[in-house]
Each structure stands twice: as structure tokens, then as C-alpha cells.
Ligand SMILES: *[C@@H]1O[C@H](CO)[C@@H](O)[C@H](O)[C@H]1NC(C)=O
């Protein structure tokens with residue numbers, strides 16, 4: 001046969017391939033998810049020669065890995081829990097990034113890690129806690145989450161804007177003078193989950209305090225009848241100049257945090273908030289399909305934004321379990337979105353690469369770790385089960401004092417930065433910028 005005919009056949013084969021999904025059939029969901037996971041793991045460095053365990057390839061950051069592992073724990077639990085290779089991959093990846101003090105502040109991420117990044121890892125580790133994922137012997141997943149909680153909590157700052165934590169941990173990272181919903185939302189979510197899992201009211205009080213501050217500062221506020229959650233504000237002018245963009249993952253994190261609080265306290269105030277956020281989450285759906293409204297979906301969204309729906313989907317699923325009255329509404333969203341996501345997973349040379357626009361019915365030429373993670377979590381949310389607690393079969397061991405005996409408990413904003421460190425930071429920034437643009441150039445090809 002001539003080369004041309006071969007190429008034609010190849011082209012046809014490629015168009016036939018796509019991820020098939022029957023939302024009523026668990027096996028079909030897991031089969032579809034397996035292909036999405038395979039695509040996701042193409043970006044994983046930990047199994048490649050010379051790669052760092054727990055990290056994904058350039059241009060993906062440390063925090064993306066945190067997002068990814070949460071979804072992988074779900075996939076392992078719901079679809080592939082006999083797979084020892086996968087179990088080890090997840091275990092090693094999460095454990096290796098815990099850092100010297102087992103609080104997810106690895107010293108070599110100080111150029112990139114903000115409170116939201118530590119928090120996203122915290123929510124991944126909590127997936128492991130609530131799904132009884134194989135615990136490390138020396139430091140349980142629960143203990144590590146408590147260390148994350150304690151170190152983040154220690155950064156609560158009443159000097160500016162009457163409370164809240166900043167976006168950044170380290171003074172030299174840009175955004176240090178910004179307080180935002182996502183960082184505080186992560187702490188809120190973690191606090192609510194620790195309260196429910198360990199049945200300790202101290203965590204619930206903190207969640208309450210964060211929510212009240214969010215309203216006080218106007219990051220969570222009513223516009224007409226709608227409860228909206230805005231991005232954040234600089235601490236200058238007492239956080240009064242609020243940046244009004246809205247992001248799906250922020251909504252998801254507050255939504256499910258409220259659902260955990262409702263489930264734990266049985267207090268209808270929390271259920272009201274759940275219902276309010278569900279109503280305003282409408283903003284993140286177009287024709288019934290999830291989409292990242294603020295950046296317009298698709299290629300206009302950057303690498304971070306293209307991954308937000310992964311957390312949004314995961315949080316919607318959890319909410320439907322914890323506040324069962326929301327299940328019908330959420331199921332409709334998740335089912336349509338997962339079906340759309342599966343249809344978008346028909347691109348690339350493997351024919352199963354996922355895209356961004358889930359309403360298109362086919363691949364939209366976008367690809368990346370964010371696309372894979374978002375499609376995966378939309379599918380996994382269809383299989384969601386109630387998260388465990390210490391009373392319902394969770395066995396991860398508690399250590400309420402974890403993280404309180406290290407330097408990390410101090411506000412990094414109060415640590416003195418020597419000029420030597422600053423110079424080092426500048427060089428590192430240059431390297432990061434270079435490698436990011438290197439990555440962007442690669443994306444063009
Ligand atoms: C176990 O998981 C790994 C990683 O996802 C995958 O490559 C492998 O095919 C899986 N094994 C089986 C038997 O499904």
C-alpha cells in the first residue's frame with residue numbers, strides 16, 4: 001500500500017477512538033476513567049528515569065500534583081483498589097512531597113508554594129484519610145492533615161483586614177500582600193473535614209470563624225439574592241478593593257466545606273449556605289456543562305484555570321453525599337458534564353486525549369494535565385460514596401499537635417529573610433520563568 005493510504009487508515013482509526021461512557025454502568029465509568037488516568041500519567045514524572053516522585057512535568061507546578069493525587073485516590077478507591085502498582089504510585093507520590101516536617105512545606109518549593117497550594121495538597125491527603133487509603137506507618141495521613149491545618153491556622157493574621165490568611169506563605173512570592181478566598185477556602189474546607197472526621201469542635205469553631213470573616217470582609221457576599229464568592233483583595237485599604245472574579249474551584253471548596261459542616265453539626269444555617277452556593281454555582285455551567293466562566297473556557301484559560309473543574313467536580317460529588325437533599329441537582333450537572341467530558345476525550349495521537357469544551361461533542365484541540373484531571377474527577381463524582389469518619393471505619397491515627405513543634409508553625413511572613421536568601425530567590429525566579437517559557441514554547445509545537 002502507498003504511504004498515503006496508510007496515513008488515511010491511521011487518520012480513520014484515530015477518529016474512531018474516543019472514550020465511551022455509559023453513566024448508568026459502573027464498569028463503563030471505570031473503563032472510561034482508566035483511559036483518562038493513562039493520559040494523566042503521561043505527565044507524571046515519578047515513574048520516569050530521573051524524574052521526581054510526586055511531581056508532574058513542566059509546566060505543571062507542585063500544586064497541580066496536589067490536585068492530581070486527590071483524583072487518583074478517588075480513582076483507586078472506586079475503580080482499581082486491587083491494583084498494587086497504582087497504590088504504590090499514589091502512596092509514594094504523596095508521601096514524597098510531604099516535606100521534612102510532614103506538613104507539606106517541602107523546602108524546595110518555597111518559590112512556588114502559597115497557602116492555597118499547601119491547602120490543595122491538604123485536601124488530597126484528606127481524600128486518603130476519608131477513604132482509608134493505606135496509611136504510612138510513621139506519619140498517618142490524618143496526622144499530616146493536622147500538621148497542614150496547624151501550620152496554616154498559625155498564619156491567621158488579624159493585623160490586616162481583621163483576619164484571614166494571606167495568599168502567599170513566603171514574603172518573596174508575589175501575592176504576599178493579597179488575601180484571597182481560595183487560600184481561606186482551603187483552610188475552611190480542611191477545618192470542616194477534620195471536625196467531622198475526628199469529632200473535635202475546635203476545628204468546627206475555626207471553620208465558623210473563617211466563614212464569618214469571609215462575609216465580614218465581603219469576599220462572600222449577597223448580590224441581589226445571590227451568594228457570590230469573589231477572588232480576594234490586597235491588604236492595602238483594609239481589603240476593601242475586592243477583585244470580583246469568580247472561580248469554580250473556590251465555589252466547590254466552600255460549597256463542600258459548608259456541606260461537611262452541615263453534616264457534622266446538623267445545623268440548618270449550613271444547609272442554607274449549601275443551597276445558596278449551589279444556586280450561584282449556576283454561573284459555572286453553560287448548556288448544562290461545567291465550564292470555567294471567568295476565563296471563557298477553552299484555550300483562553302491558563303494551565304491553572306484549566307484544572308479548576310477537577311476540584312469543583314470532586315467537591316460537588318462530596319456535597320451530594322453530605323447534604324443528600326442536593327443530590328438531584330448535583331447529579332444532573334455531573335452526569336451531563338461527565339458525558340460531555342468523555343466525548344471531549346477523543347483527541348491527540350492516542351485518540352483519547354481530553355479537551356476543555358465539554359459541550360462540543362468532540363475534542364476541541366486543547367490538551368494538558370488540567371483537561372485530564374477535570375475529566376477524571378467529573379467521572380469519579382458519579383461513583384462518589386460518603387466520606388468515612390473515625391466512627392464509621394476510618395482508621396487514620398490522630399495527632400492534634402502535629403506541625404506545632406517546627407519552624408513551619410511560625411508565620412513565614414514573620415521570619416527574617418536574609419539578603420542571601422533573597423538573592424537566591426531571584427535566581428530561582430529567573431530559572432522558573434525560563435523553564436515556564438520553555439514549557440510554553442514546547443506547547444506550541
Ligand atoms: C495498575 O495501574 C497502573 C497505573 O495506573 C496501570 O498502568 C496498570 O495497567 C494497572 N494494572 C492493571 C492490572 O489494571
Ligand SMILES: *[C@@H]1O[C@H](CO)[C@@H](O)[C@H](O)[C@H]1NC(C)=O
Nearest residue numbers: 052096097098099100106108
Ligand atoms: C524536593 O523535595 C522533595 C521532598 O522533600 C524531594 O523528594 C525532591 O526530590 C526534591 N527535588 C525536586 C526537584 O523536587
Ligand SMILES: *[C@@H]1O[C@H](CO)[C@@H](O)[C@H](O)[C@H]1NC(C)=O
Nearest residue numbers: 161162163216217218238239
Ligand atoms: C477592616 O476590614 C475588616 C474586615 O472587613 C473590618 O471588620 C474592619 O472593621 C475594617 N477596619 C477598618 C478600620 O475599616
Ligand SMILES: *[C@@H]1O[C@H](CO)[C@@H](O)[C@H](O)[C@H]1NC(C)=O
Nearest residue numbers: 262263266321322323324386
Ligand atoms: C450526613 O452524611 C451521611 C452520609 O452520606 C448521610 O447519610 C446523612 O444523612 C447526612 N446527614 C445529614 C444531616 O444530612
Ligand SMILES: *[C@@H]1O[C@H](CO)[C@@H](O)[C@H](O)[C@H]1NC(C)=O
Nearest residue numbers: 132134135388392393394395
Ligand atoms: C481501613 O484500613 C484498616 C487498615 O488497613 C483496616 O483494618 C480497616 O478494615 C479498613 N476500614 C475500612 C472501612 O475499610
Ligand SMILES: *[C@@H]1O[C@H](CO)[C@@H](O)[C@H](O)[C@H]1NC(C)=O
Nearest residue numbers: 146150200201202203400401
Ligand atoms: C481538638 O483539637 C484542638 C486543636 O488542634 C486540640 O487542641 C484539642 O486537644 C483537640 N481535642 C481533643 C479532645 O482531641
